[in-house]
Amino acid sequence: MLIKKAKSYGFCFGVKRAVEIAEDSKNAVTLGPLIHNPLEIKRLAQNYNVNYVDSIDKIDDNIKRVIVRTHGIPKKELEKLKNKNIEIIDATCPFVKKPQEIVEEMSKAGYDIVIFGDINHPEIKGVMSYSVHERVFVVLDVKELKNIKLKEHIATVAQTTRKINDYLKITDYLIQNYKEVRVFNTICNATFENQDAVRELAKEADIMIIIGGKNSSNTKQLYNIASEYCESYLIENENEINPEWFKNKKLCGISAGASTPEWLVEKIISKIKEVTWN
Amino acid sequence: MLIKKAKSYGFCFGVKRAVEIAEDSKNAVTLGPLIHNPLEIKRLAQNYNVNYVDSIDKIDDNIKRVIVRTHGIPKKELEKLKNKNIEIIDATCPFVKKPQEIVEEMSKAGYDIVIFGDINHPEIKGVMSYSVHERVFVVLDVKELKNIKLKEHIATVAQTTRKINDYLKITDYLIQNYKEVRVFNTICNATFENQDAVRELAKEADIMIIIGGKNSSNTKQLYNIASEYCESYLIENENEINPEWFKNKKLCGISAGASTPEWLVEKIISKIKEVTWN
Numbered sequence: 001m002l003i004k005k006a007k008s009y010g011f012c013f014g015v016k017r018a019v020e021i022a023e024d025s026k027n028a029v030t031l032g033p034l035i036h037n038p039l040e041i042k043r044l045a046q047n048y049n050v051n052y053v054d055s056i057d058k059i060d061d062n063i064k065r066v067i068v069r070t071h072g073i074p075k076k077e078l079e080k081l082k083n084k085n086i087e088i089i090d091a092t093c094p095f096v097k098k099p100q101e102i103v104e105e106m107s108k109a110g111y112d113i114v115i116f117g118d119i120n121h122p123e124i125k126g127v128m129s130y131s132v133h134e135r136v137f138v139v140l141d142v143k144e145l146k147n148i149k150l151k152e153h154i155a156t157v158a159q160t161t162r163k164i165n166d167y168l169k170i171t172d173y174l175i176q177n178y179k180e181v182r183v184f185n186t187i188c189n190a191t192f193e194n195q196d197a198v199r200e201l202a203k204e205a206d207i208m209i210i211i212g213g214k215n216s217s218n219t220k221q222l223y224n225i226a227s228e229y230c231e232s233y234l235i236e237n238e239n240e241i242n243p244e245w246f247k248n249k250k251l252c253g254i255s256a257g258a259s260t261p262e263w264l265v266e267k268i269i270s271k272i273k274e275v276t277w278n
Numbered sequence: 279m280l281i282k283k284a285k286s287y288g289f290c291f292g293v294k295r296a297v298e299i300a301e302d303s304k305n306a307v308t309l310g311p312l313i314h315n316p317l318e319i320k321r322l323a324q325n326y327n328v329n330y331v332d333s334i335d336k337i338d339d340n341i342k343r344v345i346v347r348t349h350g351i352p353k354k355e356l357e358k359l360k361n362k363n364i365e366i367i368d369a370t371c372p373f374v375k376k377p378q379e380i381v382e383e384m385s386k387a388g389y390d391i392v393i394f395g396d397i398n399h400p401e402i403k404g405v406m407s408y409s410v411h412e413r414v415f416v417v418l419d420v421k422e423l424k425n426i427k428l429k430e431h432i433a434t435v436a437q438t439t440r441k442i443n444d445y446l447k448i449t450d451y452l453i454q455n456y457k458e459v460r461v462f463n464t465i466c467n468a469t470f471e472n473q474d475a476v477r478e479l480a481k482e483a484d485i486m487i488i489i490g491g492k493n494s495s496n497t498k499q500l501y502n503i504a505s506e507y508c509e510s511y512l513i514e515n516e517n518e519i520n521p522e523w524f525k526n527k528k529l530c531g532i533s534a535g536a537s538t539p540e541w542l543v544e545k546i547i548s549k550i551k552e553v554t555w556n
Contacts, residue, residue, distance in 0.1 A: 164454055171453055171461075172446050181461045182455050 001276040002251045003269055004205070006197035010256040010265060014070045016094030019261070021067065021091045022050045028089060029053045029066035032122065033074060035131045036216060037259040038236075056080050065089060071122040074129035096123055099157040099186040100130045106155035107131040111182065114139060114150070115183075116170045117159030124159055141166075142173045144173035152179040160188040191218055191258065198222045198255040201228035205253030207245060210234045211268055212257025219257030226255065237264070238271040247275045279554040280529045281547055282483070284475035287500075288534040288543060290468035292348045292371025297539070299345065299369045300328045306343035306367060309332050309351060310400065314494065315537040317515075334358050343367060349400040350374045352407035372399055377435040377464040378408045382434035387407040389460065392417060392428070394448045395437030402437055419444075420451045430457040438466040467498055469536065476500045476533040480507035483531030485523060488512045489546055492494025497535030504533065515542070516549040524554045 009021070018034055030052040033041055044050040049068070053059055056077060059066060065087040068078070072092040081088050092100075103113055113136040117124040128136050139145045142210050154174055158167045164187055174181040202208050208226035214217025214236060226232040230253075233245060246252065252272060256265050289297070293313055295449055300312055300322050308330040311319055312495070322328040331337055334355060337436060343365040344358070350370040359366050369376075381391055391414040395402040406414050417423050436445045442465055452459040480486050486504035490497030494515060504510035508531075511523060524530065530550060534543050 168450050168453060171449065175446060175449055175461050175463050176442055179463060181463070183459045183461060185451075185453050185457060185459070 001249065003245060003272060004201060004251060004253055005265070005269075006194070006201045006253065006255040008190075008193040008197040009254070010194075010258065010260050010262060012093075012188070012258055014095060014188075014190075015258065017093070018067075018070045018091040019044070021089060023048055025050060025065055025067055025089050025215065028067050028070050028087075029059065029063050030067040030091075031056065031077075031230055032069055032071075034065070034067065034069050034091075035259050036213065037261065039264060040259070040261045043083065043261070043263075056084075059084065059086065061085075067091050068146070070096065072100060072126035073122070074126050076129060089136070092126075093160070093188075094118065095160050095186070095188045096126070099127045099184065102155065102157050102184050102186070103127055103136065104130040104132065106182065107133050107136065109155075111153050111155040112150045114145070114154055114156040114170070114174065115159070116140070116156065116162060116167050121159065123161075127157065127159075139170065142169055145170060145173055150174075150178060153182075154178050155182040155184065157184045157186045160186060162187055194218070194222060194255065194258065195225055198253075199225050199229070201253040201255065202226040202232070205251045206231050206249040207251075208232040208253040208255065209241075209256050209272065210257070211265055212260045216257045216259060219260070222255050222257060224254070235268070238268050241268070241271050241275060243275040252276075263274075279524060279527060279550075281550060282479060282529060282531055283543070283547075284472070284479045284531065284533040285328065285378075286471040286475040287532070288469075288536065288538050288540060290371075290466070290536055291467075292373060292468075293536065295371070296345075296348045296369035297322070299367060301326055303328060303331075303343055303345055303367050304410075306345050306365075307341050308345040308347050308348055308369075309334065309355075310349075312347050312369075313537050314491065315539065317542060318539045319538070321539070321541075334362075337362065339363075342349070342425060348374065350378060350404035351400070352404050354407060368402075371466075372455050373438050373464070373466045374404070377405045377438070377462065380433065380435050380462050380464070381405055381414065382408040382410065384460065385411050385414065389431050389433040390429045391415065392423070392432055392434040392448070392452065393437070393442060394418070394434065394445050399437060400440075403436065417448065420447055423448060423451055428452075428456060431460075432456050432458065433460040433462065435462045435464045438464060438545065439469055440465055441470075455486060457494070472496070472500060472533065472536065473503055477503050477507070478533075479531040479533065480504040480510070483508050483529045484527040485529075486510040486533065487519075487529040487546065487550065488533050488535070489543055490514070490538045494535045494537060497538070500533050504531070513546070516546050519546070519549050521553040524550070530554075 070093040119138040210223045223234040348371040399418040488501045501512040
């Protein structure tokens with residue numbers, strides 16, 4: 001049986017980079033889990049002694065290095081870390097760093113700031129903290145925006161994982177109602193690249209195996225797309241594989257959610273090869 | 279019979295202002311006709327000796343004052359005027375001056391410039407001339423934009439008379455494809471205010487009289503809107519009025535195209551009153 005991986009799958013650039021940083025930072029702690037995958041968290045703990053703490057207050061004197069994860073953290077928390085006698089390793093995704101810098105610069109230049117995103121998401125908590133003034137507004141839709149009276153000059157950024165069409169609804173409204181709107185497209189295409197790739201592969205495959213957490217929303221999305229085109233299964237580990245699935249199939253496509261490490265993908269491919277041997 | 283004028287009609291702010299400037303500038307010439315209305319051009323010539331010339335080269339030594347009309351003129355032509363021994367009276371509409379200033383400032387700051395408008399329109403010829411570099415692109419739709427490879431940072435303005443929804447198609451495309459888009463909404467609502475007002479009035483009127491040139495596109499647009507709601511007539515002068523139109527009508531609504539002077543509106547209202555008397 002032929003096995004083919006999607007052109008793009010699994011970790012995005014920022015997560016790959018953060019995991020490599022963690023592997024290079026033995027005995028560090030991360031502020032919050034580095035990634036939404038318990039197997040990977042366990043691997044980093046066992047092989048590199050990189051564990052995680054829930055908050056800065058839980059960093060005791062025995063800990064000498066702390067890793068800031070891809071989402072970034074609020075500016076004040078970074079300052080709090082700097083006041084500790086500790087090495088700070090910044091794994092903030094460069095695509096998240098960008099809106100942080102934009103918000104800082106634009107707020108200094110006197111612009112009202114509109115952030116399209118979820119105010120409860122760590123990334124957004126970090127990004128908004130970089131405004132030097134209080135006129136920073138986080139919205140999820142135009143309805144929320146209508147309740148806010150902004151000044152004539154506005155700068156806007158988006159949470160990296162949002163959909164561009166939803167952001168355009170926000171920018172259209174702003175352009176219609178204000179004199180100058182400085183739009184920074186800070187959306188990262190990684191999520192959508194995985195989706196496009198799974199669609200492309202599912203069209204030619206006879207069966208698709210999607211690897212990732214059963215309650216991971218981006219993994220479920222990949223599974224839903226694949227299901228439109230062929231028989232598809234969402235699995236978390238190799239033990240779930242049923243040899244029956246592959247009977248009379250020629251091409252098996254593989255994709256994985258954004259939190260699925262490469263080693264897990266390889267393990268599952270080996271298992272598929274094993275069960276379909278002969 | 280009751281006669282009611284639309285809440286907004288006729289000259290926009292910029293044209294009103296330009297006509298007042300012309301009335302205050304006896305013996306001047308305008309560069310191109312001040313307004314698309316031959317009756318008004320004639321009145322300014324007869325009462326104020328304000329005539330027009332087609333080009334700067336036709337300004338001879340006998341002429342001591344020149345009026346720049348609402349559309350503005352290219353920067354180089356303004357410089358050419360400054361080199362003549364002549365008083366320059368600038369009647370450029372402030373809403374046109376704004377995009378000129380923005381294009382100058384943004385090009386100096388290194389932005390690529392995208393102008394949404396008609397490259398053959400005098401307003402756009404003026405606006406684009408204010409760029410200090412050559413990377414200024416005038417487009418009418420997204421198709422044209424797709425043929426241009428822009429730099430990552432773009433500033434954009436629109437011709438003042440364009441529709442906002444068409445401009446949003448341009449800005450949506452730019453936002454999707456480039457890192458920073460600095461959108462200046464330079465569209466003037468005057469045209470649309472006249473349209474909204476004619477619609478509102480036509481709903482309650484029994485008959486609508488629209489005053490303006492029969493080949494003026496904005497006047498025809500007003501007539502089309504009025505016709506949707508009640509019996510409507512487009513006239514250029516008071517001689518076209520037919521008393522029969524007003525039989526059994528209670529409320530007559532009045533609107534006028536953007537180049538129709540107020541004195542003509544008043545003349546026509548007097549005539550309607552005259553023919554409907556008793």
